[in-house]
Amino acid sequence: DSGVTQTPKHLITATGQRVTLRCSPRSGDLSVYWYQQSLDQGLQFLIQYYNGEERAKGNILERFSAQQFPDLHSELNLSSLELGDSALYFCASSVRDPLRPDTQYFGPGTRLTVL
Amino acid sequence: GDSVTQMEGPVTLSEEAFLTINCTYTATGYPSLFWYVQYPGEGLQLLLKATKADDKGSNKGFEATYRKETTSFHLEKGSVQVSDSAVYFCALRGGSGNTGKLIFGQGTTLQVKP
Numbered sequence: 412d413s414g415v416t417q418t419p420k421h422l423i424t425a426t427g428q429r430v431t432l433r434c435s436p437r438s439g440d441l442s443v444y445w446y447q448q449s450l451d452q453g454l455q456f457l458i459q460y461y462n463g464e465e466r467a468k469g470n471i472l473e474r475f476s477a478q479q480f481p482d483l484h485s486e487l488n489l490s491s492l493e494l495g496d497s498a499l500y501f502c503a504s505s506v507r508d509p510l511r512p513d514t515q516y517f518g519p520g521t522r523l524t525v526l
Numbered sequence: 527g528d529s530v531t532q533m534e535g536p537v538t539l540s541e542e543a544f545l546t547i548n549c550t551y552t553a554t555g556y557p558s559l560f561w562y563v564q565y566p567g568e569g570l571q572l573l574l575k576a577t578k579a580d581d582k583g584s585n586k587g588f589e590a591t592y593r594k595e596t597t598s599f600h601l602e603k604g605s606v607q608v609s610d611s612a613v614y615f616c617a618l619r620g621g622s623g624n625t626g627k628l629i630f631g632q633g634t635t636l637q638v639k640p
Contacts (some may be wrong), residue, residue, distance in 0.1 A: 413569070442626065444626070444627060445629070446628075451582065453630060453631075453632045453633065454615065454630040454633070455630075456627040456628060459627055467531045467626075467627055469627060471560070486582075501569060501570065503628075504624060506626065508610070514560075514572055515572075515619075515626070515628060516572065516573060517562075517569045517570040517571070517572075518569055519568065519569040
């Protein structure tokens with residue numbers, strides 16, 4: 412158990428809909444990262460938040476957005492869903508010491524299926 | 527930009543065979559290197575890491591040495607078990623500062639047969 416929790420574990424929805432994925436980092440971790448794992452694109456970095464602020468952006472679509480709340484949990488919002496958004500979405504956390512980026516610990520993932 | 531290339535899978539071995547999964551990288555600066563493992567139906571688990579050249583990461587019988595001269599971080603295990611069957615990802619975290627994003631290789635599936 413990495414200490415990172417993600418909900419829900421599975422999500423099935425229809426095209427055009429909007430969903431929210433939730434992540435709680437390990438206790439004390441300040442950074443949250445979101446990754447997407449799909450068969451055609453592999454594992455890709457989407458976005459990072461550090462202590463409530465957006466820190467880095469990767470290959471994240473404009474239809475997707477994220478935020479990190481004062482209690483450090485994070486949400487990834489996916490809207491106007493398309494079939495191609497079906498994937499496994501991972502959250503990872505790290506950085507208890509802001510001067511020393513360290514290992515990222517991954518949650519179990521949320522499997523999103525868009526029908 | 528930074529990238530990671532892993533050997534194509536799947537890799538199929540008999541129990542107790544020697545394992546090598548090749549990983550090479552392209553990066554600016556001095557990246558940290560990682561191997562993560564994903565067991566069927568589960569998330570990613572950190573297997574081992576190395577943060578500077580010539581460092582050797584090791585865990586559960588797996589080893590990998592950070593070779594800057596060949597930009598490689600090959601994963602090895604002397605004697606694999608059926609329970610090692612999983613997908614293995616090589617990754618790098620490059621640059622400095624707190625961005626820390628991981629760049630992953632495409633993953634290598636390992637199947638170990640009894």
